Amino acid sequence: MTPRLKKGLMTSAFVGTLLTIINQYNAIFNGDNINWLSMALTYIVPFCVHWNSSRVKKDDMDS
Numbered sequence: 001m002t003p004r005l006k007k008g009l010m011t012s013a014f015v016g017t018l019l020t021i022i023n024q025y026n027a028i029f030n031g032d033n034i035n036w037l038s039m040a041l042t043y044i045v046p047f048c049v050h051w052n053s054s055r056v057k058k059d060d061m062d063s
Contacts, residue, residue, distance in 0.1 A: 008047050023038065
């Protein structure tokens with residue numbers, strides 16, 4: 001596993017969990033229905049943002 005991938009997964013896990021608790025609070029703690037698509041996107045988006053920004057940073061350092 002590359003350091004970039006590891007850091008992206010860690011970022012996604014931290015930010016995704018925090019945002020999931022905020023956005024799905026009632027579903028998690030009060031037994032409401034969980035919106036699984038929303039929860040999945042809550043983890044995928046931070047990973048994609050990290051991955052793309054690290055790629056851009058690497059490209060800028062190379063040029």
